[in-house]
Amino acid sequence: MRDLPLTLLRALAAVYETGGIRPAGRLLGIQHSVVSRALRDLEAWLEVPLFENRDGQRALIFSAEGVALSKAALDAMKNLEASVLVTREGSSANSVTIATTPSFAMRWLLPRLPGLTETHPKIEVSILVDQARKSPMATGADLNIRMGAQPSQDVDPIPLMDERVFPVMSPGLWEKLGKPSETDDLLDMPLLHDRDPSTSWGIWRKHVGPERLDVRKGPRLTSSDLILRAAEQGQGVALARGRLIEESVASGSLLRPFGDVELDLGTNYWIIANPETGRRRVVQNVVGWLLSEAQNVCDEAPTAISGEEQDQTA
Amino acid sequence: MRDLPLTLLRALAAVYETGGIRPAGRLLGIQHSVVSRALRDLEAWLEVPLFENRDGQRALIFSAEGVALSKAALDAMKNLEASVLVTREGSSANSVTIATTPSFAMRWLLPRLPGLTETHPKIEVSILVDQARKSPMATGADLNIRMGAQPSQDVDPIPLMDERVFPVMSPGLWEKLGKPSETDDLLDMPLLHDRDPSTSWGIWRKHVGPERLDVRKGPRLTSSDLILRAAEQGQGVALARGRLIEESVASGSLLRPFGDVELDLGTNYWIIANPETGRRRVVQNVVGWLLSEAQNVCDEAPTAISGEEQDQTA
DNA sequence: CGGTTTCGGTCTATCAAAGTCACCATGCGT
DNA sequence: ACGCATGGTGACTTTGATAGACCGAAACCG
Incomplete structure (x- = not known):
């Protein structure tokens, strides 16, 4: 040393x-x-x-x-x-630090944060983006949100929500390719590949098909977020996590060419609380909020949105 | 940065x-x-x-x-x-670096290393002791030996061997306590506690008993190796991993007061090869040697010892 | 009680490490 | 051919890490 x-x-x-x-x-x-x-x-x-x-x-x-x-x-x-960073920002009693992956932070957490500020105005949230190459709590964050199968090790994770994956592409590319609608049409499409094994075309082919799909062709990007951006720009078809593209589908920047065909991953998002700080009241509040947010979108319930925003959406 | x-x-x-x-x-x-x-x-x-x-x-x-x-x-x-350290020592083509816990290195690996040198004279082994607080291959070691339930995450571990735990104590303490031989006698003994959950008295009480055992009393040490040293010095009864105390039992510095009563943990040691370097020939040789060493002691076969040492033991 | 040892805090002067700046050769696009 | 990127190198400068000496406080010991 x-x-x-x-x-x-x-x-x-x-x-x-x-x-x-x-x-x-x-x-x-x-x-x-x-x-x-x-x-x-x-x-x-x-x-x-x-x-x-x-x-x-x-x-x-x-x-x-x-x-x-x-x-x-x-x-x-x-x-x-x-x-x-955590030391600097986490010194306040009302601050909660959440560590998670870039894609989840960008596509799921950030859009919902304003809601948390409304529900619990005093809570100050810091989001820490990392690559999860370290053991869950090594950063000292209060909460850790991880994607994937249940992390078996010593920690006991809280199930946050399930996940399903399906192909998405930009409307532009869709029209350019003649508006394909059958999964067999994947054979003629440029595929975008992810490092994340749960969103690999190999799994999709295994469960959905088509069997002749060549899962090696196409660019291989390192981050789920990059993949989705590439898809939005019409560079190919991405196998997307449903949770992370709700907004893009709603806004029309991505569409699902094959309708409701999807692959269920089961519970795939987990909250891991820091054993040292995870029992604090504020942290538990955030956990509760996360769980309720996951519920809101899991079971339909678009009516469950709190009143204020209805004016704007209407 | x-x-x-x-x-x-x-x-x-x-x-x-x-x-x-x-x-x-x-x-x-x-x-x-x-x-x-x-x-x-x-x-x-x-x-x-x-x-x-x-x-x-x-x-x-x-x-x-x-x-x-x-x-x-x-x-x-x-x-x-x-x-x-790994960078320095791992630059040779015949060097293999093994990362593992202090207790496993001290109690299992080190005593067997001379055997490896005999079998494969050219291989230079470096042992890297760490606390496993990082993700498996973060150190860059070629092989990682971990204790515990199967690590589910992305890596695919090679099962090395099973494990069982049982109480051990020093002969001196055993006589001092009146040569106890029933598990119920644990109630009156000073227990030594480990951080490792698989060698916690709670699990022992759950599967073996006695139910009235107070699993909180006694000193709580941070390392399995410390526990065993304390036990050897007659400071109390330790719940020991059988694999790690074969030598101590053989030499008489530890004994099993309750005979063969033990708790099976199933496969509990895993080899995780570095995906980048793990396919090298030398590394695979070491993996093979590890597996054969585990076999040797797993199924009886005291006769399988190579000839030279029999003079000394006789 | 005084002597001794340890602890941590603070000050100043020093010196090497880390940094700036200017200049060089090379390769790649246009 | 030109501009602009890449690295490499040497001379100079600055700053930060460091040694060393001193202080007060607390614990230990006879």
């Missing part, structure tokens, strides 16, 4: 994140020469080459060790960053 | 780990004054108090935020440290 060259590792993390030395310098707000020197010093200190072509003039290539260490360094930096 | 005061956070982590400013200074190999200033600067930068009694002269008390941030900082430092 005492000898860890933290600044050098930070530089490495920045290089890994941005993919270059000058961009890393910009990210860190320092000169690129410092980053360059940092990499050299780090390699000298480790006595292990982190790059393949350190001498060449063109874009650098990470070695296997370089990738591994960079990932770890970036991870550590992100963790620290998140923890610092 | 660019503004993270890494050295200050490292100082905080050291203070958290050692419990004091001067000790932290010793740990880091710097003056205590530096640590003191670091804490002050960090609090000023965060605008959040990390300690209750920063002005007082006596041992400092962490605030809630202080504990949370310190944990995160220490965690990040440990991760970085481990990754650096």
Whole structure:
């Protein structure tokens, strides 16, 4: 611990994140020469080459060790960053920090936040977006919302809501492709792929078909949110989580070419409360609100919307 | 990321780990004054108090935020440290890094390592001890050995071996207590408790009894290894994992007061291979060796020991 | 009670690490 | 050919981490 060259590792993390030395310098707000020197010093200190072509003039290539260490360094930096944020914002008695994935935060949580402010005006919510590469509570957030099958480990998760997936595409692309309406038409469509295994075309093909579907063709993006954006821009068909695209379907930026054909994932969203802070009153209030929000949309109940907004929607 | 005061956070982590400013200074190999200033600067930068009694002269008390941030900082430092170690040692083609818990490394893996060196002389094994607070492969180790129920998440674990737990104690304590032999005698014994839920007396009472057993009395130690050491020193009865105390029972430093009464946990040790490096030949060799070692002791076969050592044991 | 050791806080001066700046060669689009 | 991106390098500057000495307070011990 005492000898860890933290600044050098930070530089490495920045290089890994941005993919270059000058961009890393910009990210860190320092000169690129410092980053360059940092990499050299780090390699000298480790006595292990982190790059393949350190001498060449063109874009650098990470070695296997370089990738591994960079990932770890970036991870550590992100963790620290998140923890610092939580420490800063979580000091108030009425503040609740929720950690979740970018896509869920963007597509489900953020649109509903105003409702929480109305119900509990005093609660200050901080949303912490992470990649869930750490164990659930490592960030120190009060609540953690995770997607996927039940996390079996030590924690006991609260089921938030179920999920189903189905293909979606932009209206523009739909018309361009001749308004397809049968799942067999997927064969001729550009597919958009996700890293999330529960929204993989392989599962869809297995349960719905068509069997001849080639699940390898098409671009493979790293974030569900990116996938949906690509779909909205008409770049292809995405297998979407129903919960995350309610708004896009309602506003017409995405449509379901195959009607109600969908694949049920069962309960797929879980709340994991921080064992240390999760029992606080405010936190429990937020949990209750989350559960009620999930209910509202799960069972129809468009009439269950609180009165104020009806003027605008009407 | 660019503004993270890494050295200050490292100082905080050291203070958290050692419990004091001067000790932290010793740990880091710097003056205590530096640590003191670091804490002050960090609090000023965060605008959040990390300690209750920063002005007082006596041992400092962490605030809630202080504990949370310190944990995160220490965690990040440990991760970085481990990754650096892996990067340094893992650069050879014949090196395999195994990450596991302190107790498993100490009680099962280390004693068997010489055998691996005999079977595969060229393989260089590095053992990385961690606390598993991170997601399985965050350290970059080639193999990860975990205890507990099957880790359901994205990874697909290889079952290593099963486990059973039973009470053990030192021969000295056993005689002192009048050589008890019935599980009901547990009522009058000092119990040693573990953080590991699968070796908690609560589970034992539920499946074996006695029902009146008070599972709260007795010291609560943080590491399985500590528990076993305490038991060997006659400080009480520990609920031990059978796999980890074979040597102690064989050498007579621990005994099983209740004979064969035990609680089966089923498959409880898992190997998780690093998806990036786990397919390397050497790594697969080590996996094979681990599995065969687990077999050797699982089904009797004391005769399966390779010949050399029989002289000494006879 | 005084002696000793430990604790943490604070101050100043110092020195190396981290950073700025300027310049170079290279490759890639136009 | 030109502009603009990429990295690499060397000389200079600044700032932050650090050593070292000193202080007061508390605990321990005879």
